[in-house]
Amino acid sequence: MAKLTIDGKQVEFPDGTRLFDACSEVRGEPLPHFCYHPDLSIAGVCRLCQVEIEGMPKLTIACNTTVRDDMVVHTNSDKVKKSVQKILEMHLINHPVDCPICDQAGECGLQDQYMEYGLYESEVSIADKVNKAKAEVIGPHVILDKERCVLCTRCTRFLDEITGSRELGIFNRGDRAEIGVAPGKELNNNYSLNTVDICPVGALTSRDFRFQKRVWLLRSTPSICPGCATGCNIRVDHEADRIYRLKPRRNNEVNGPWMCDLGRMEYKLVHDEKRLKVPLLRQNSELEPILWQQAWSELTTLLGGEVAGVALTSAGQTLEELVLYRLLFGDIFAADRVWGGLSGFGLKESDDFLLASDRMPNRTSLTWLGLREIKPDDLSQKLSGPAQLVVIYGGDPVTADSKLESTLADCDCVIYLGTHLNATACTANLIIPVSMWAEKDGLFVNKQGRIQTFHRAVSRPGETREDWRLLADLLAELTAHQPPTSLPQLRRLVAEELGIKPTSLVSDLPVTGFIPDLSARIPTGGDH
Amino acid sequence: MNQNVDHILSTRFGRKDGHLLSVYESEEGYQALRKALTQMSPLQVTEAVKEAGLRGRGGAGFPAGVKWGFVPQDADQVYFFVNADESEPGTFKDRYCLDYDPHMTIEGAIISCYAVNANLCFIYIRGEFGWLVDRVQRAVDEAYAAGYLGHNILGSGFDLEMIVHKGAGAYICGEETGLINSVEGRKGQPSIKPPFPAVSGFLGKPTIVNNVETVASVPYIIREGVDAYRQYGTEKSAGTKLWSVSGPVKKPGVYEVPLGIPFRDFFYEYLGGMVEGEELKAVIVGGSSVPVLTASEAMGVNLDYEALAQAGTMLGSGGMIIVPQSADMVELIQVLMHFYFDESCGQCTPCREGTGWLYKIVKRLRKGQGVQEDLDLLDQVCDGMSGLTICPLAYAAVMPMKSFLEKFRPEFGALIKETTPVGPRSRWPMGEQEI
Numbered sequence: 001m002a003k004l005t006i007d008g009k010q011v012e013f014p015d016g017t018r019l020f021d022a023c024s025e026v027r028g029e030p031l032p033h034f035c036y037h038p039d040l041s042i043a044g045v046c047r048l049c050q051v052e053i054e055g056m057p058k059l060t061i062a063c064n065t066t067v068r069d070d071m072v073v074h075t076n077s078d079k080v081k082k083s084v085q086k087i088l089e090m091h092l093i094n095h096p097v098d099c100p101i102c103d104q105a106g107e108c109g110l111q112d113q114y115m116e117y118g119l120y121e122s123e124v125s126i127a128d129k130v131n132k133a134k135a136e137v138i139g140p141h142v143i144l145d146k147e148r149c150v151l152c153t154r155c156t157r158f159l160d161e162i163t164g165s166r167e168l169g170i171f172n173r174g175d176r177a178e179i180g181v182a183p184g185k186e187l188n189n190n191y192s193l194n195t196v197d198i199c200p201v202g203a204l205t206s207r208d209f210r211f212q213k214r215v216w217l218l219r220s221t222p223s224i225c226p227g228c229a230t231g232c233n234i235r236v237d238h239e240a241d242r243i244y245r246l247k248p249r250r251n252n253e254v255n256g257p258w259m260c261d262l263g264r265m266e267y268k269l270v271h272d273e274k275r276l277k278v279p280l281l282r283q284n285s286e287l288e289p290i291l292w293q294q295a296w297s298e299l300t301t302l303l304g305g306e307v308a309g310v311a312l313t314s315a316g317q318t319l320e321e322l323v324l325y326r327l328l329f330g331d332i333f334a335a336d337r338v339w340g341g342l343s344g345f346g347l348k349e350s351d352d353f354l355l356a357s358d359r360m361p362n363r364t365s366l367t368w369l370g371l372r373e374i375k376p377d378d379l380s381q382k383l384s385g386p387a388q389l390v391v392i393y394g395g396d397p398v399t400a401d402s403k404l405e406s407t408l409a410d411c412d413c414v415i416y417l418g419t420h421l422n423a424t425a426c427t428a429n430l431i432i433p434v435s436m437w438a439e440k441d442g443l444f445v446n447k448q449g450r451i452q453t454f455h456r457a458v459s460r461p462g463e464t465r466e467d468w469r470l471l472a473d474l475l476a477e478l479t480a481h482q483p484p485t486s487l488p489q490l491r492r493l494v495a496e497e498l499g500i501k502p503t504s505l506v507s508d509l510p511v512t513g514f515i516p517d518l519s520a521r522i523p524t525g526g527d528h
Numbered sequence: 529m530n531q532n533v534d535h536i537l538s539t540r541f542g543r544k545d546g547h548l549l550s551v552y553e554s555e556e557g558y559q560a561l562r563k564a565l566t567q568m569s570p571l572q573v574t575e576a577v578k579e580a581g582l583r584g585r586g587g588a589g590f591p592a593g594v595k596w597g598f599v600p601q602d603a604d605q606v607y608f609f610v611n612a613d614e615s616e617p618g619t620f621k622d623r624y625c626l627d628y629d630p631h632m633t634i635e636g637a638i639i640s641c642y643a644v645n646a647n648l649c650f651i652y653i654r655g656e657f658g659w660l661v662d663r664v665q666r667a668v669d670e671a672y673a674a675g676y677l678g679h680n681i682l683g684s685g686f687d688l689e690m691i692v693h694k695g696a697g698a699y700i701c702g703e704e705t706g707l708i709n710s711v712e713g714r715k716g717q718p719s720i721k722p723p724f725p726a727v728s729g730f731l732g733k734p735t736i737v738n739n740v741e742t743v744a745s746v747p748y749i750i751r752e753g754v755d756a757y758r759q760y761g762t763e764k765s766a767g768t769k770l771w772s773v774s775g776p777v778k779k780p781g782v783y784e785v786p787l788g789i790p791f792r793d794f795f796y797e798y799l800g801g802m803v804e805g806e807e808l809k810a811v812i813v814g815g816s817s818v819p820v821l822t823a824s825e826a827m828g829v830n831l832d833y834e835a836l837a838q839a840g841t842m843l844g845s846g847g848m849i850i851v852p853q854s855a856d857m858v859e860l861i862q863v864l865m866h867f868y869f870d871e872s873c874g875q876c877t878p879c880r881e882g883t884g885w886l887y888k889i890v891k892r893l894r895k896g897q898g899v900q901e902d903l904d905l906l907d908q909v910c911d912g913m914s915g916l917t918i919c920p921l922a923y924a925a926v927m928p929m930k931s932f933l934e935k936f937r938p939e940f941g942a943l944i945k946e947t948t949p950v951g952p953r954s955r956w957p958m959g960e961q962e963i
Binding site: 042043044045046047048050058059064083086087089090091093094130150151169170172173174175176177 | 698700715717720722869870871872873874875876877878880881882883884885908911912913915916917918
């Protein structure tokens with residue numbers, strides 16, 4: 001441990017701690033900076049994180065210094081402030097100050113630091129700047145404005161050090177230096193939008209988000225990416241029930257500060273035109289919208305009848321939903337006729353970074369709950385025979401295996417509880433619209449076995465039901481179980497199911513999620 | 529003992545055959561190498577160079593032996609670079625060394641490599657010195673053929689490979705980490721320190737970078753001994769120094785003189801004073817990056833590290849620029865400011881933006897578009913660049929700018945016209961993109 005003084009406070013930090021991090025912690029806010037990034041190498045080029053260390057003749061950049069015993073550091077002295085102001089002025093002299101048309105406005109390092117340290121009278125006229133290329137498309141997701149760039153090299157370091165793909169570099173020198181794409185390349189990798197996140201100014205912007213929304217109008221909700229089993233921690237940026245972008249949220253145990261481009265586009269499915277918004281009933285071979293009361297009575301009548309059935313869900317549902325699903329259908333049908341989903345559904349190629357081969361967010365929960373997956377052929381076999389009722393909750397098995405289309409067509413009745421009018425929905429007799437991940441609270445268990453929570457960001461569209469309440473209502477209507485009536489109650493039920501502390505999924509749930517010890521778990525009913 | 533006692537480095541300067549191995553060998557060439565490899569340990573070589581007080585001749589004046597001592601003792605691989613990226617305006621001494629006497633530098637480099645236990649040596653030659661690359665390469669080939677390079681040199685068991693590397697023509701590649709980066713195939717720009725190259729340099733291994741003149745001084749120290757070297761110069765500035773002198777003096781050129789001689793003597797006895805009709809106005813002593821001295825200041829200083837520092841300037845590289853009364857100091861600083869604006873690598877913001885800003889303000893002044901406040905603005909911009917960057921290039925621009933402004937302010941002031949319109953205007957001069 002090093003004992004030192006920062007801004008008059010006696011503090012202790014482990015040896016090797018960067019002075020930048022130590023100062024930021026003591027101050028309660030980071031030192032001014034553009035180039036420093038905790039997950040990238042030190043560049044030391046923006047020169048903004050200057051601090052005064054007593055005994056040193058010159059100011060020192062905190063990012064390239066480690067804490068030492070007896071250091072006396074000032075981050076806010078007049079000397080430091082004056083120097084930061086001068087450097088900031090240097091950063092701004094060739095900057096176009098086109099904030100009114102810049103997507104970064106509102107979350108821009110230049111703006112923030114000008115308000116904190118600059119506040120000098122600008123005497124720079126627009127005509128005097130060094131001009132560079134603007135709005136250059138450099139890849140499928142990213143657009144480059146060379147004039148706004150402060151040459152912090154975060155993007156080039158990210159592509160050198162994290163993806164290793166090295167698409168961008170700095171060309172030319174002096175104030176003609178600019179970011180550019182390597183000859184014959186484009187910025188086209190599955191992590192390209194991280195460069196937009198780490199760009200401290202509006203030089204790199206997202207083509208998807210460009211000109212869509214002023215960032216200060218957005219509200220952020222912490223969430224988990226539903227795109228694969230990695231479970232990257234994200235935030236959902238939304239306004240008026242519309243999602244505009246997904247951004248990574250730091251969790252060093254899972255995704256660090258990064259996420260992949262595929263994951264970032266997951267929100268588009270929430271607002272997809274094929275979203276199911278009202279219940280549909282097949283009448284005269286056409287799916288017709290019906291009122292909710294009618295849908296409820298159809299549903300309870302079908303499920304309440306004495307009929308042999310099969311239930312199939314998917315690894316896209318939440319842990320809570322899967323617990324209720326198993327409870328409900330294990331009761332209505334025989335336990336051995338309740339399935340987790342189609343085996344192999346959502347399995348694709350992984351990469352060597354964040355994207356998992358399992359493109360479903362919650363397969364681990366299926367395993368934990370003993371909800372086995374079934375091969376399409378086995379399912380067909382199970383469904384052959386008279387008077388079959390099939391309940392499909394989530395997923396899209398028909399798209400996964402088109403043979404199932406005819407199998408399902410031969411069944412008496414197919415009930416689909418889903419979100420989109422997909423191939424599976426088209427085989428259904430009754431469709432109940434349910435909510436997507438961004439419209440509800442829930443738990444996903446990632447491939448590490450880490451339970452992570454996500455929250456409702458936007459409202460459910462139309463007549464869409466909140467899944468767990470629908471399942472709880474069915475439990476109350478059709479079974480003898482005492483259904484949960486609130487989310488905390490539901491979480492306690494799940495905790496009990498997993499054999500972990502009752503509060504561990506409510507008040508004790510850490511923001512980074514946790515990997516539970518399931519050794520105390522007593523396997524409960526319905527397992528095969 | 530060498531007959532020409534004042535000439536350690538320049539005995540073969542100006543001769544047509546000095547670059548040949550046969551000539552070099554006939555004049556005690558490679559004797560020092562033989563002595564080092566057969567009679568001295570690497571540590572003894574380092575100690576000798578340390579005791580001789582040899583200081584880096586590239587500009588910083590850091591003691592060479594001390595720098596060598598920074599290489600970790602347990603290093604498994606060490607690299608050595610001879611820095612011949614001589615690009616400082618006014619400096620052309622290393623060019624003479626390599627052109628007229630390449631073997632002396634090569635011998636010095638081999639001894640230096642032996643001292644720091646390096647088995648691979650690069651001679652990094654400035655891109656504009658194309659012909660020099662061929663000359664040095666031929667000398668290296670000769671040295672290989674004679675067994676001074678390669679495997680088991682002179683039967684000592686010491687191996688050394690030497691590569692002549694041509695730079696691509698960037699001033700900043702003379703900065704040692706910029707030089708290393710460019711040889712590694714990266715953009716030629718300095719790296720942040722620490723770590724210093726002596727600990728982690730080329731390919732992450734300990735690396736020593738020494739200037740040509742520094743390396744060329746080593747054979748004499750080893751061959752003739754520390755005392756022989758120390759008979760020249762002063763206590764703290766030992767040995768001789770090459771001065772490359774340009775400007776309207778009677779005899780410009782490269783001179784080797786002991787450190788510590790008065791500038792006045794050097795000026796009159798060696799340079800022959802100014803050409804007819806010119807008077808001395810100012811002297812840039814150590815290359816374009818050091819603060820300028822007025823004629824009267826210059827006449828009072830001795831040419832050694834300490835005396836020049838005391839006079840508020842630096843010995844630097846020894847690139848001496850003599851400025852006559854007829855010269856326009858603002859024009860001269862514009863040329864220099866253009867140089868630093870052009871050569872800034874663009875990495876650190878204060879240098880990238882500041883060098884361009886200074887250049888544009890000076891240009892505006894010379895166009896008669898300046899105002900009185902511009903003179904203060906020049907000072908302010910300099911303050912915003914000083915000591916805030918990875919390498920000293922920003923400071924190299926600031927030092928001449930500030931000293932010119934301080935010592936020749938009336939010449940700047942004279943460019944400001946009474947009629948210059950007063951009103952809203954930009955601190956940042958009009959957008960002139962041409963370089």
